[in-house]
Amino acid sequence: MKTVLFATGNEEKMKEIRAILEEPGLRVLSMGEAGIGIEAEENGSTFEENALIKAKALAEQCREKQSPLLQDCAPGELVVMADDSGLEIDYLNGEPGVYSARYMGHETSYREKNANLIARLEGVEKADRTARFVCAIAAVFPDGGHAVTRGKIEGYIGWQESGENGFGYDPIFYLYENDQSTASLSPQQKNRISHRGRALRRMKELMDERGAM
Numbered sequence: 001m002k003t004v005l006f007a008t009g010n011e012e013k014m015k016e017i018r019a020i021l022e023e024p025g026l027r028v029l030s031m032g033e034a035g036i037g038i039e040a041e042e043n044g045s046t047f048e049e050n051a052l053i054k055a056k057a058l059a060e061q062c063r064e065k066q067s068p069l070l071q072d073c074a075p076g077e078l079v080v081m082a083d084d085s086g087l088e089i090d091y092l093n094g095e096p097g098v099y100s101a102r103y104m105g106h107e108t109s110y111r112e113k114n115a116n117l118i119a120r121l122e123g124v125e126k127a128d129r130t131a132r133f134v135c136a137i138a139a140v141f142p143d144g145g146h147a148v149t150r151g152k153i154e155g156y157i158g159w160q161e162s163g164e165n166g167f168g169y170d171p172i173f174y175l176y177e178n179d180q181s182t183a184s185l186s187p188q189q190k191n192r193i194s195h196r197g198r199a200l201r202r203m204k205e206l207m208d209e210r211g212a213m
Contacts, residue, residue: 001072004028007038007058007082012167019191020200031058034067047084048148053140054082059140076142079207085135085196087169091121091128093164100169114172120145121157129156133173133182135195137203145204150199151198155182166190 002025006017009032018028029036040057044050059080062070070078086100094119096103104113122131132155138148154176161171163183170183174195182190191197 002026002077003070003073003079005031005034005036005058005062005070005078005080007031007054007080010167013083013196015187015198016191016196019187020197021204028087029069031061034069036061042084042098044084045098047086047134047136048138048150050084050098051052051082051136052146054084055080055138055140055146058082078142081137081203083135083137083196083199085133087131087133087173089117089121089131090130091124091130092117110168110171111161114169117169118158118159118172126156129158130153131157131173133169133195135199137196137199139203139206139207141210142200145210147203149199149202149206151195151200151202152210153182153193153195153198 002142004021004026006014006028008014008030014030022028036058038054038057038061040054042050042053044053056210062078062080084098086097088094088097103114104116132152134150134152136148136150138146140146154178155173158172158174158181163171163185165185165187166183171181174181182194
């Protein structure tokens with residue numbers, strides 16, 4: 001069966017990925033669902049480099065460890081993907097950037113991370129609170145080739161958390177169009193404009209061009 005295997009264990013992220021990629025005849029699995037794990041050192045200096053490191057590591061694991069869930073994939077039916085994404089704040093020289101997930105440590109809650117970033121911007125006017133979400137999607141295709149796409153969304157950092165949807169830095173990232181945080185958007189609204197959504201849709205186009213799916 002045609003399958004996309006994604007290198008994440010984040011179920012909130014998988015909801016977004018499935019909403020954009022899934023279609024009749026194509027299933028989208030997380031590596032956790034497939035029973036496969038990776039230990040990849042994300043030592044790249046860009047989102048693209050880190051995404052490709054993870055995608056290649058997962059593709060190697062698929063070759064070494066056959067998951068029962070992947071046994072019904074015929075040769076040429078499995079595409080392995082990974083993403084690396086984060087928040088860039090201009091006033092903080094692009095922080096947290098590629099370290100977004102590791103900012104203040106993996107065990108630190110995003111409520112604490114968000115509070116810290118807001119505190120670091122104390123007294124900074126709206127015009128100087130510019131920021132963006134960036135996402136790179138890397139794919140390893142059945143023939144061994146690979147591709148990377150990028151999506152981004154521009155906005156600014158608010159003065160407080162707002163919204164109950166989304167995850168991570170969504171509650172402090174605001175859009176200029178409506179001065180709402182991305183955590184205030186419905187999943188459908190967010191998928192239409194998000195950095196991950198844009199990168200995934202471009203990757204889906206590349207897959208169609210290659211006949212990978």
